[in-house]
Every structure is written in structure tokens, then in C-alpha cells.
Amino acid sequence: MSKFLEITQLVKTFPTPKGPLTVVRDFDLGLKKGEFITVIGHSGCGKSTVLSMIAGLSDVTGGVIVLAGKEVTNAGPDRGVVFQAPCLLPWFTAFENVMLGIDQVYYTASKLERTQIAEYYLSLVGLADSMHKRPGELSQGMRQRCGIARAFALSPKMLLLDEPFGMLDSLTKFELQDVLLNLWQRDQKTALMVTHDVDEALYLSDRVVMMTDGPEATVGDILEVKFPRPRTRRQLLEDPEYYRLREYLIHFLNERSHHRPGKNGQPALAHA
Amino acid sequence: MNKFKFDWLILPLVGVLIVLSVWHGVAGKKIFVTDAAGAIIEEKRIGLIPDLPNVVETWTSSLPYIKEPFAKRGEMDQGILRFTWYSLVLVAQGYAIALIIGVPLGFFLGLSPTFTKMFDPLIQVLRPVSPLAWLPLGLVLFMRAGPEAGTYAALFTIALCGMWPTVLNTAVGVRAVPQDYLNVGRVLKLSRWKMLTKILIPATLPYMFTGFRLSLGISWLAIVAAEMLTGRPGAGGFLWQEYNALIYEHIIFSILTIGLVGLILDRLMSLVEARFKATS
Structure with missing residues (x-):
């Protein structure tokens, strides 16, 4: 089985005044095409660092990241990134923010076509009526909708989501998870999302990657989530399996995340 | 209320x-x-x-200049607004030069640590130098420019003194552009030009306008010195001429005029600055 994204022996070291600090070490992960994977772990464990290395925003200290057969060396629009803070440029409207990327990627298309792409994705995320507002006039949730539209509109090879709903209240978060799932199902994009929300991970993903705590964080365990798609929140909540998986993840975060695998005899992979 | x-x-x-x-x-x-x-x-x-001179003397002696603000009775005997206008025109020119040089210089300083290490110490040395010290150098530089030498020297002084706040604030602004915005540009693989026009300049504008406002204040300070030494007609030239003519009331009158005009300029720039800060 060929992997669409293959991460091998990834290492990230930051220089600090006290000498180099290894944040991530021996991180291995493969994603199949069209798969939705979440990486879960405690804050500061290095999961966002892994994501920003895949995005090409942070240099790789050691190891290799291969996306669709090509090694990742720097940032590019073939990876749609949804940042934690939506990172919209405040001097542009929602529409202009999306257009900035579209102009880069679809530079051969006509102005009309490009406008249509932007409008299409903005209306898919529910911003049809407010696409000409600036981020300052939009709520947090609407800004992140725009961030999602911007990432999808570039039709990237894969999506990278860095705790995209971390700053939202739970109701808005639920809405946006559904917006994301809809778009993801429509486009069949390979997606990797970083989160610390157990329910979010189970609702969205095919597999949940659990990371051990830093420094020298790595993959502690991987959980298969086999609920049929399309999923509904309700259907999950009625399934006893959901609570078993949830318990498993929470147990990992509470107890096992503090140890690197192997050292204390935990299994490297659990079968859920 | x-x-x-x-x-x-x-x-x-x-x-x-x-x-x-x-x-x-x-x-x-x-x-x-x-x-x-x-x-x-x-x-x-x-x-x-x-x-x-006391308050009453100053008032009565200045009244003709206020009553007929645009009168021109002679080269150095004109209504106060006419003098102010001369000064403003010269300041506008010098200020424009200051901004045209200052903004790119600020961007270079903000973008390149090497450039900063190379030129920042020099800027710190030149920055505190008074307009009065620059003017004679300006006169020497433009000595061969003929009758306009004084004007060029004045512009040189205004531009050189007025430039620094713009340079330094622009540099600070460029360094303060949030990494998130730069990451957006990197993810989209924006060209250098687009990175500059779509991200760096808009993100730096609020800082630049703070610099512009401070620069205008300094340019206005420099004009008085420049006019005094070159004997050009204007608010500052008038002051110096009346000192020589022993009409001390007009010194105070000129000082008040210069101060008021400076205040108005600063307030106008604040309004523009506030607008830019509001929209970004």
C-alpha cells in the first residue's frame, strides 16, 4: 500500500541558550490518499511543530517528509493550511483573502473564473452574505470559516489543520466541524489535523495518532476509528464503541503519554 | 457634558x-x-x-499682520499667513523628500539584519544632530547652485532631519509584522513584490504613519532654523529679521504662529493616522 504522505524518522531540534532542545524525535507516520488523520497530544508536545514541518514553514532537522512522491522542502500552496488563529489579513475582505491565494494558484484562469471559485467556496462555508466584510467585522467562527474556504479553494493535494477550532466556543466548534466534514467529503482531500480535543478527533478522523509528551515527542499509539461515513454526532453518541475509544484516548493522555513507547513495555500499536 | x-x-x-x-x-x-x-x-x-515686550504691546504691534494676513508690503513685510504659506511650501517639499528616502530606508533596515548592523550605528549618530548644524553643510554642498543655493540647503536640512522618525518607525513596523501573516504569504508562495504590496506594506502602515507624523513635526522645527540662516521670507525668516530690526514684539508673535501651525499640522496628521489604524 503506497502512502500519499510518508513521514520517516522525523527530528526537530531547536537551539536554546541551554543547548539544542530536541522537540520531536523518530516520528514515523504514513497517510493514505483521502484519509483524515488527527494528531492528538498535550499542549506543547510538538504536534504543531510536526504540522508546520509538513507545511514547510519550519525546517526539518532530520528525517524525510514525502508528499505524493516528492520530498517536502519548503512551503507551497499544494498544502492548504488552516491556522489556529485564522490568520486572515485584516486589510482585505474575506473575499480578497481567498482571492489572494486563488490568484496565485489559478493564474491561468480568467478573472471571472477566479472570482467564481472564491465565491463558490465562500458560499460552501456559509459566508455568501458576508464575503465582502473585513475580518474585523466577522465573528471568530466566521473568520475560521473563511480560513477553511481559503485552504480548500486552492484545491491543495492535502490539508493541514493546526487546532483550527481551538479558539471557538463549543457550539460554533460543532458547526465548523460539520462544515469541514462536508467539504472534506466533497473533495476527498487527504487531511492531517492537530487537536487536543478527544471528541473532535473521534468525530472527524479515520485514525487518531497519539503523541507522547515532549521533549523528544513521538508517536505513542494509533487508534483506528471505524465509524461509517457520513457520520452524525448523534449516531456516534449512541454507539457504545464511541465511549470505549474515548476512554482509550483519555487514558492515553492521562497515563501513557508521559512515556516514550518501548521503554516501559507498552504496545506500539493498539487494535481498537 | x-x-x-x-x-x-x-x-x-x-x-x-x-x-x-x-x-x-x-x-x-x-x-x-x-x-x-x-x-x-x-x-x-x-x-x-x-x-x-508685554502682552498689550505684542498684540497691538502684531494686529496689522493678522488683520491683513495675505498682504505683501515688501519682501520681509508681509501678512502672517503669507509668510506661513511660504514656510509650508518649503516644508512640504523637504518633507516629501524625507518620506521618499525614509520609507525605503526603513524597509531595508526592517528586512535585513545585515543592513541594520551596517547602518544603524551611523543613523544613531546622525539622528540627534540639530537642523542648525546641518544647514551650513547644506550651503556648502549647494554652493555652486547659484541663487537657489539657500533653498536647496534648506530642503537638504529639512529632509535630513525630518527623515529619521519615518526611517525608524518603518523599520520597527516591518520587524513587527506578525509571523502569521508572513506564513500566509509563504504558504501561498507569493512573489517578493506581492509579499511587499499585499502583506508587508499594509501591515506596516500604522507604524509608518506614526513616523510620518513625527517627521512632519521635525520638518516644521527645521524650517525655522533653515529660514533664519538663509534669510528666506517665511515664518522663521520673519522672526529673525524682526530681531535684527529690533521689533521684539514680532519675535513673540512669530513664535506663537509657528507653534500654532505646528499644532495644526500634528493634529491633521493624527487624524490621518487614526484613519489608517482604524482600517487595518
Whole structure:
């Protein structure tokens, strides 16, 4: 089985005044095409660092990241990134923010076509009526909708989501998870999302990657989530399996995340 | 509402009144010494500082210049707004040069640590130098420019002194552009030009406008020095000329005019600055 994204022996070291600090070490992960994977772990464990290395925003200290057969060396629009803070440029409207990327990627298309792409994705995320507002006039949730539209509109090879709903209240978060799932199902994009929300991970993903705590964080365990798609929140909540998986993840975060695998005899992979 | 009026109208007026009374108190007064028959034998000034004109003298002597603000009675005898206009035109030119040089310089400093290490110490040395010190150098530089040498020297001085706040604030602004915005540009693989026009410049604008406002203030400071030394007609040239003509009332009048114009310029720039900060 060929992997669409293959991460091998990834290492990230930051220089600090006290000498180099290894944040991530021996991180291995493969994603199949069209798969939705979440990486879960405690804050500061290095999961966002892994994501920003895949995005090409942070240099790789050691190891290799291969996306669709090509090694990742720097940032590019073939990876749609949804940042934690939506990172919209405040001097542009929602529409202009999306257009900035579209102009880069679809530079051969006509102005009309490009406008249509932007409008299409903005209306898919529910911003049809407010696409000409600036981020300052939009709520947090609407800004992140725009961030999602911007990432999808570039039709990237894969999506990278860095705790995209971390700053939202739970109701808005639920809405946006559904917006994301809809778009993801429509486009069949390979997606990797970083989160610390157990329910979010189970609702969205095919597999949940659990990371051990830093420094020298790595993959502690991987959980298969086999609920049929399309999923509904309700259907999950009625399934006893959901609570078993949830318990498993929470147990990992509470107890096992503090140890690197192997050292204390935990299994490297659990079968859920 | 009442409290509001008290704060911005009554209290400042009280302050002005206090200063005016102190000034009037220490200022001189003209008296006539008469002989027994009542004929004037001598005219002299008394007071703590006899030669300082008092409030009334200053007011009556300045009135013609205010009443006919655009009059032109001679090269150095013109209405005060006409003088101010001359000064403003020169400042505008020098200020424009300062911005045209200052903004790119600020961007280079903000973007390149090497450039900063190379030139920042020099800038720190040149920045505190007074306009009065630059002007003679300007005169030397443009000595062969003929009758316009004074104008060029004045522009040189205004531009050089006025430039620094723009340079430094732009540099700070460029360094303060949030990494998130730069990441957006990197993810989209924006060209250098787009990175500059779509991200760096908009993100730096609020800082740049703070620099522009401070630069305008300094340019206005420099104009007075430039006019005094070159003898150009203008608010500052008038001041120096009246000192030489022993009409001391007009020195105070000029100072007040220069101050008021400076205040108005600063307020106008603040308005523009606030607009830019609001939209970004």
C-alpha cells in the first residue's frame, strides 16, 4: 500500500541558550490518499511543530517528509493550511483573502473564473452574505470559516489543520466541524489535523495518532476509528464503541503519554 | 457634558491666562520721563525684564499682520499667513523628500539584519544632530547652485532631519509584522513584490504613519532654523529679521504662529493616522 504522505524518522531540534532542545524525535507516520488523520497530544508536545514541518514553514532537522512522491522542502500552496488563529489579513475582505491565494494558484484562469471559485467556496462555508466584510467585522467562527474556504479553494493535494477550532466556543466548534466534514467529503482531500480535543478527533478522523509528551515527542499509539461515513454526532453518541475509544484516548493522555513507547513495555500499536 | 466642557475649555483657558499674566508681570513697560513743564525729555522702559515686550504691546504691534494676513508690503513685510504659506511650501517639499528616502530606508533596515548592523550605528549618530548644524553643510554642498543655493540647503536640512522618525518607525513596523501573516504569504508562495504590496506594506502602515507624523513635526522645527540662516521670507525668516530690526514684539508673535501651525499640522496628521489604524 503506497502512502500519499510518508513521514520517516522525523527530528526537530531547536537551539536554546541551554543547548539544542530536541522537540520531536523518530516520528514515523504514513497517510493514505483521502484519509483524515488527527494528531492528538498535550499542549506543547510538538504536534504543531510536526504540522508546520509538513507545511514547510519550519525546517526539518532530520528525517524525510514525502508528499505524493516528492520530498517536502519548503512551503507551497499544494498544502492548504488552516491556522489556529485564522490568520486572515485584516486589510482585505474575506473575499480578497481567498482571492489572494486563488490568484496565485489559478493564474491561468480568467478573472471571472477566479472570482467564481472564491465565491463558490465562500458560499460552501456559509459566508455568501458576508464575503465582502473585513475580518474585523466577522465573528471568530466566521473568520475560521473563511480560513477553511481559503485552504480548500486552492484545491491543495492535502490539508493541514493546526487546532483550527481551538479558539471557538463549543457550539460554533460543532458547526465548523460539520462544515469541514462536508467539504472534506466533497473533495476527498487527504487531511492531517492537530487537536487536543478527544471528541473532535473521534468525530472527524479515520485514525487518531497519539503523541507522547515532549521533549523528544513521538508517536505513542494509533487508534483506528471505524465509524461509517457520513457520520452524525448523534449516531456516534449512541454507539457504545464511541465511549470505549474515548476512554482509550483519555487514558492515553492521562497515563501513557508521559512515556516514550518501548521503554516501559507498552504496545506500539493498539487494535481498537 | 459640563465636566467635559470644563476639561477641554475652561482649564486650558485658565492655563493660558496664568502664563499671560506671568509674562505681562515680568515684561517691560514704556514710560516717558517728563521735565517740570511736562515736556518729554526721555523715553525709557522699566520692569523686571525691560526689553521684553508685554502682552498689550505684542498684540497691538502684531494686529496689522493678522488683520491683513495675505498682504505683501515688501519682501520681509508681509501678512502672517503669507509668510506661513511660504514656510509650508518649503516644508512640504523637504518633507516629501524625507518620506521618499525614509520609507525605503526603513524597509531595508526592517528586512535585513545585515543592513541594520551596517547602518544603524551611523543613523544613531546622525539622528540627534540639530537642523542648525546641518544647514551650513547644506550651503556648502549647494554652493555652486547659484541663487537657489539657500533653498536647496534648506530642503537638504529639512529632509535630513525630518527623515529619521519615518526611517525608524518603518523599520520597527516591518520587524513587527506578525509571523502569521508572513506564513500566509509563504504558504501561498507569493512573489517578493506581492509579499511587499499585499502583506508587508499594509501591515506596516500604522507604524509608518506614526513616523510620518513625527517627521512632519521635525520638518516644521527645521524650517525655522533653515529660514533664519538663509534669510528666506517665511515664518522663521520673519522672526529673525524682526530681531535684527529690533521689533521684539514680532519675535513673540512669530513664535506663537509657528507653534500654532505646528499644532495644526500634528493634529491633521493624527487624524490621518487614526484613519489608517482604524482600517487595518
